[in-house]
Amino acid sequence: MPAGLMFSMPRIPVGRAIALWRAAGACLAIALAGLPGPTRAGAQVLVLVNRTTAVVPLELSAGAASRKLTLNAAHCLPVPLSGSGTLALETGQGRKTYPVKSCGIYYVGEVRKGVVDVGEIEIGRRRDPNTNSDRVASYVSEPVLTEIPVKVVYDDAGAVSPQIWQSTLRRRFEAASQVFRRVCFVEFRIVTIDTWRLPIGVTEFAGALAHLERAATNDAESLLVVGFTGKLRTFEGRHTGGTRGPLHTHLLVRERIERNTEKERLEVLVHELGHFLGAVHSPEGSSVMRPMLGNRRTWVAPSGVIFDPLNTLAMCLVSNEVRMKRSVHLFEFSPAGRQKLRDLYTVMAESLPGDDSARHYLELLGPVSGDAGNH
Ligand SMILES: [Zn+2]
Secondary structure (H helix, E strand, O other): OOOOOEEEOOOOOHHHOOOOOOOOHHHHOEEOOOOOHHHHOOOOEEEEEEOOOOOEEEEEEEOOEEEEEEEOOOOEEEEEOEEEEEEEEEOOOOEEEEEEEOOOEEEEEEEEOOEEEEEEOOOOOOOOOOOOOOOOEEOOOOOOOEEEEEEEEEOOOOOOOHHHHHHHHHHHHHHHHHHHHHHHOEEEEEEEEEEOOOOOOOOOHHHHHHHHHHHOOOOOOOOEEEEEEOOOOOOOOOOOEEEOOOOOOEEEEEOOOOOOOHHHHHHHHHHHHHHHOOOOOOOOOOOOOOOOOOOOHHHHOOOOOOOOHHHHHHHHHHHHHHHHOOEEOHHHOOHHHHHHHHHHHHHHHHHOOOOOHHHHHHHHHOOOOOOOOOO
């Protein structure tokens, strides 16, 4: 497979999902000059996970403030919190409180019928000197949504009328944004929608992405080009989509794969946009970041598109860096943000050893200053 790509590959072993990245760092940079000022206020979060099959009410307290939360079954919820606090819930054996801190991941699980408890998913042992977990105890308000302006190009315009494909893609992006608003306070807004033409002779995915990068550049308003193609469905074609890495300028998404439904197409788009925001492949079968899409799971997931907790935190960290800076490159992230992402990707690489996506995000992050000897 040509270098420089990471693909989503449905219905094939994850070991074939080779992720080879283009060495030139410049390709990963995006200029965020178009973002309005208020979005640059950062926000730390913790992530709550409901591993039970019931809705769980919780109360999060920090300092003198408290906030009631509702955690839907199987869902992850990022909650803005700076520093440390306590989480309280009814366990079935009385009300209990648990200490929590920002950048932590906490799950509610059933220990036996009718009794629940809270545990922490350990991600790295390092104390984060920039988090001030023990010295600061305060909520931060819900961050202003970070808007990623997108240029959409579609290469199959001859198959259906412009009104139909444009409205279909606009609805799909709005549905995807509903997911990202919930999991990392980001929305994708289409600012340009146009056609492009993939040459007949291009029959493999890497060449198609390279062609997209040349043929459809970002205009003054957009930060990300998402190209849809319906022309690769008959070739070696098991890729559902692909990009070169987080915050890369282009994504290529295949349209009309076999007999996929609009729900499955939404999952593919969310998966690829998740990669853009720093998500990597997850072993959790219910996560939209599982390596193999197209297994009809969307048909039996009435709660909608779900991210796993580690990717939820990763995307919150990446979107927070994007929110705070006008120009973002992975190696320009704050040391604390990079260290936490390294911890997350290290755990995720170990949890899915046959897949390269987390390892390549680690490579792209590079070493963090003062990192030696801590892992
Ligand atoms: Zn993928």
